[in-house]
Amino acid sequence: xxxxxxxFPQGRIPDRALGTGVHRVVREASGTIGVGDAVPGAxxxxxxxxxxxxxxxxxxxxxxxxxxxxxxxxMAMLRPGDAVYADGVEVLVRGQVGEAAPYAxxxxxxxxxxxxVLRGIGGRHHGRAFPVGSGCVVxxxxxxxxxxxxxxxxxxxxxxxxxxxxxxxxxxxxxxxxVVNGLPVHEALLVAGDQVAFDPQARFVVxxxxxxxxRHESGMPEDGVITQASAPPQEASLKRWPWLLLAAAAxxxxxxxxxxxxxx
Numbered sequence: 591x592x593x594x595x596x597x598f599p600q601g602r603i604p605d606r607a608l609g610t611g612v613h614r615v616v617r618e619a620s621g622t623i624g625v626g627d628a629v630p631g632a633x634x635x636x637x638x639x640x641x642x643x644x645x646x647x648x649x650x651x652x653x654x655x656x657x658x659x660x661x662x663x664x665m666a667m668l669r670p671g672d673a674v675y676a677d678g679v680e681v682l683v684r685g686q687v688g689e690a691a692p693y694a695x696x697x698x699x700x701x702x703x704x705x706x707v708l709r710g711i712g713g714r715h716h717g718r719a720f721p722v723g724s725g726c727v728v729x730x731x732x733x734x735x736x737x738x739x740x741x742x743x744x745x746x747x748x749x750x751x752x753x754x755x756x757x758x759x760x761x762x763x764x765x766x767x768x769v770v771n772g773l774p775v776h777e778a779l780l781v782a783g784d785q786v787a788f789d790p791q792a793r794f795v796v797x798x799x800x801x802x803x804x805r806h807e808s809g810m811p812e813d814g815v816i817t818q819a820s821a822p823p824q825e826a827s828l829k830r831w832p833w834l835l836l837a838a839a840a841x842x843x844x845x846x847x848x849x850x851x852x853x854x
């Protein structure tokens with residue numbers, strides 16, 4: 591994953607670029623929020639970036655941590671655009687966004703692939719898949735494909751359509767924007783794995799069956815679902831060892847009993 595950063599919408603903390611390693615978010619003794627490896631204070635959450643992707647780690651005993659409105663008790667894998675809430679602090683993960691050509695238009699006669707969808711992650715549309723088809727309109731009107739009820743959402747708010755190897759996102763109003771991978775945009779070219787939020791309660795991830803560009807090569811889950819209390823492969827492997835040892839001991843005991851009674 592490239593060019594990731596943490597953005598604090600409250601505006602009191604500057605954005606922090608994420609490099610490989612651990613990035614701690616703490617509440618200092620003064621009550622302010624600090625970000626950094628050596629900043630003293632009570633740990634709220636920490637972000638860990640490695641070759642597999644970006645992980646959120648929740649300290650033991652900490653409660654009230656949410657990602658896109660869903661509770662996380664221990665660990666979660668993050669993607670650009672995810673919103674993390676911890677003890678009244680909102681942290682937005684920002685990433686790259688593809689630029690759309692000013693006068694780009696969908697290719698004429700493009701066949702609709704039913705596997706090209708927007709899948710809801712969080713909110714009332716969580717888990718639902720909306721095929722883009724020949725065009726997918728988002729808005730508050732009765733004839734749209736994705737209906738949203740919010741003060742800033744117009745009757746026709748935005749439209750997504752096939753554009754080359756991705757999806758072209760454009761808004762009907764010149765002042766309207768949506769958040770793609772944590773960045774506000776008016777128009778953008780979306781690729782598989784991009785996350786678009788039309789509203790904090792209306793987040794979707796782009797699913798396209800062909801290819802996956804470099805900006806999302808991280809081993810993240812395709813459906814955008816946050817895995818609660820999921821552990822990295824190494825930790826999960828360590829957890830299996832006690833069970834394997836118990837099973838081996840039980841099997842050895844059973845074989846010993848069979849040999850003993852068989853000899854008698």
